[in-house]
Amino acid sequence: MKKTNKDSVQKQQTALVFNLSGLGDTLLFLPALSLLKAQLPELRVVSMTMLKSCRDLLTASPLVDEVLYHPILSSSFLKNLFFFMGLRGRHFDYGILPYASNRIEYNVASFLCGAQKRMGHRYQLDPYASFTDLNHVIIRQVSTKHSVEENRDLLVAGGLLNTETHDLSQRNAITIPETDDQEAGAFFQKWIGRTIVGIHAGCNTLKNQHRRCYPPEKFARVLNAIQKKNPDVFFAIFSGDADRALTSQLVPHLEPTSFEVIEPRSILVCAGLIRRCGYFISNDSGLMHLAAYMKVPIVAIFGPTNPDFVHPWDVSHEVVRRGLPCQPCFNYSRRPLSCKEGIDFSCITDLAEMDVVNAFQKLRLK
Numbered sequence: 001m002k003k004t005n006k007d008s009v010q011k012q013q014t015a016l017v018f019n020l021s022g023l024g025d026t027l028l029f030l031p032a033l034s035l036l037k038a039q040l041p042e043l044r045v046v047s048m049t050m051l052k053s054c055r056d057l058l059t060a061s062p063l064v065d066e067v068l069y070h071p072i073l074s075s076s077f078l079k080n081l082f083f084f085m086g087l088r089g090r091h092f093d094y095g096i097l098p099y100a101s102n103r104i105e106y107n108v109a110s111f112l113c114g115a116q117k118r119m120g121h122r123y124q125l126d127p128y129a130s131f132t133d134l135n136h137v138i139i140r141q142v143s144t145k146h147s148v149e150e151n152r153d154l155l156v157a158g159g160l161l162n163t164e165t166h167d168l169s170q171r172n173a174i175t176i177p178e179t180d181d182q183e184a185g186a187f188f189q190k191w192i193g194r195t196i197v198g199i200h201a202g203c204n205t206l207k208n209q210h211r212r213c214y215p216p217e218k219f220a221r222v223l224n225a226i227q228k229k230n231p232d233v234f235f236a237i238f239s240g241d242a243d244r245a246l247t248s249q250l251v252p253h254l255e256p257t258s259f260e261v262i263e264p265r266s267i268l269v270c271a272g273l274i275r276r277c278g279y280f281i282s283n284d285s286g287l288m289h290l291a292a293y294m295k296v297p298i299v300a301i302f303g304p305t306n307p308d309f310v311h312p313w314d315v316s317h318e319v320v321r322r323g324l325p326c327q328p329c330f331n332y333s334r335r336p337l338s339c340k341e342g343i344d345f346s347c348i349t350d351l352a353e354m355d356v357v358n359a360f361q362k363l364r365l366k
Contacts, residue, residue, distance in 0.1 A: 018101055048069075121138070122139070212284055223235055274290055
């Protein structure tokens with residue numbers, strides 16, 4: 001069991017990690033966290049999150065000593081203020097804002113918590129608009145680097161990692177509890193002998209992010225074409241509260257015997273289910289990164305977001321995108337996603353279906 005914030009403060013150094021920006025960004029911090037704990041095993045890592053999925057994932061991680069869960073979005077300003085100010089008495093040695101958590105609110109939250117050494121990124125877009133200068137250690141976003149590499153570089157700049165070559169391929173930060181893994185295994189028993197392809201048709205809906213999703217009707221035609229070429233394939237369609245609307249538009253167009261919709265009761269059961277998939281086809285989403293962490297080969301569908309930053313990490317994958325001159329148009333900033341060219345996100349809505357089908361066929365041949 002993780003210790004709660006009511007337990008006595010430990011004498012060893014402590015780092016407060018602000019895993020606030022979502023499941024995908026939390027997963028992309030884990031390789032750097034693995035390096036951190038390998039190099040500083042006595043460092044006490046406290047992770048803060050406002051999402052239940054991240055809370056459950058981090059609680060099960062052997063690399064995290066304590067998880068602080070606070071529902072920031074549904075809490076009042078005063079309640080949030082008292083929560084963050086209340087952490088000042090913990091006297092954290094380090095405050096870490098993983099990439100890409102550089103919002104005004106998160107920088108202010110880190111400042112209020114009062115860690116002695118706070119660190120974060122400065123974005124290329126609106127570099128001074130997010131109160132980044134509230135941190136002591138600031139590194140500039142590099143357009144050619146992946147999020148995983150950015151997180152490693154942040155810890156190096158903050159003096160928490162040495163400058164030697166680092167192995168960012170470790171997969172020791174997630175432990176699926178036996179009961180959750182058994183539940184996932186039992187669920188897949190009925191599909192033994194089939195090639196299970198996990199599907200995620202949704203993504204994060206904050207800041208207009210749902211506009212980066214592949215249209216469900218086109219997604220359905222892709223799956224029907226794949227099933228026709230690969231009769232052994234069965235689709236496990238992962239869904240949840242945020243995905244239900246897109247899933248409901250997808251499934252009426254599929255062959256009734258080719259799929260099942262799965263709504264896992266927890267992110268850890270979801271991880272166990274994804275781990276058993278042979279392949280995964282997804283928008284740029286948190287579940288895409290969970291599949292990557294589980295080493296499942298992925299077809300990743302990208303529109304306005306940048307695959308250089310967030311392509312599936314250290315796993316066999318195919319990125320499918322149109323390659324328009326305006327892609328990618330979404331930059332990390334406080335601004336919501338918008339189509340700057342005024343073409344109504346044609347980068348994703350007009351992506352050819354056969355490009356996705358062919359990417360899957362190519363992945364199967366690897």
